[in-house]
Amino acid sequence: MARGSKGHGRRSEYVGDGLSPLQREALKLDPVPVSKPWGGKKLLPYLLPGAESVLPLGELWLVSTVGDHSRHSRINSGVHDGLLLSDLIKASPEKILGPSWGGEAAESEFPLLFKFLDANTELSVQVHPDDAFSKYRGLGSTGKEESWIILDANPEAFVRVGFSANWDMKKLSEAAAKGECVEEALNKVPVKRGDILHIPPRTVHSIGAGIVLAEIQQPSDVTFRIHDGNNVGLDGNPRELHLEMALQLDPPEQDSTDVIPVNPESQGGWQLRIAASPYQVFELKGPWEGQLDIPEDRSSILCILSGSAESHGERLYEGSVRLLLPGEGEFHLKSASESWAILCIPS
Structure with missing residues (x-):
């Protein structure tokens, strides 16, 4: 390479x-802080001096043209200083996307989203669509395939990935709708600093508490929340579940993820x-x-x-x-x- x-x-x-x-x-791009109810303070040192911080700070979007313009990366160097990355792509697609991506058909979207994530508390049990489902449902041009690089983790930290024995999306959705405990539904995977995990689309998963990670993914922010425990949103109210959409996603053929060993x-x-x-x-x-x-x-x-x-x-x-x-x-x-x-x- x-x-x-x-x-x-x-x-x-x-x-x-x-x-x-x-x-x-x-x-050089300015990091974009994104507040999340499960976030913490561990990402604050990565913010630029004088940058606005919103606690709890769950994510820093480091390379982004996803969603609202407020979450798009802003260039902080050279002749394009101060310009949104999405605006530069729109004005000159081949300059950023190259001849294989640019041209008249190019959208003002970078093909990846890169961010840091601080899971101060456990995230929801969730699943992301693949390309075909996203296009069919009009949710965007891509699904969300993602990979995690564990930057920091508490001694007992873990993630949950893929269904454990005797569980499937139907059983999980029914349990979630009834407010039942679903801890046994997913495979529990211990993680430590340096571990890498790849999460294909349609793989049910959850990130446990006490983990800071880097995430590279397709440029989509579509998440179907299946179970949220006792978590509430930033407004203090329970967050919406998306059980009907989740039920339409069959798990991938290999519905589990092994930790890629530390290099x-x-x-x-x-x-x-x-x-x-x-x-x-x-x-x-x-x-x-x-x-x-x-x-x-x-x-x-x-x-x-x-x-x-x-x-x-x-x-x-x-x-x-x-x-x-x-x-x-x-x-x-x-x-x-x-x-x-x-x-x-x-x-």
């Missing part, structure tokens, strides 16, 4: 010259961790230096999950995200010994 040799945040600072003619253009630092270099139909996710742990082998015909998302790195005179810290635009230029990266980074590329 990336070529180079093994070598030697929350903010970024320039330590050298600016853009070179041979350098791949990279956009040992001793392997070195970039490793392909997820190869899903909408995207690929590569992971880097430890020191590395080289040119990223990123496609020329589409954008890629680079995120420093931990530690620091340097690129073309710019220092990148934990939480730094760059949208690497299409083109023939190179993007050089030098990561520190404690670095942890991911690269997400639309398929």
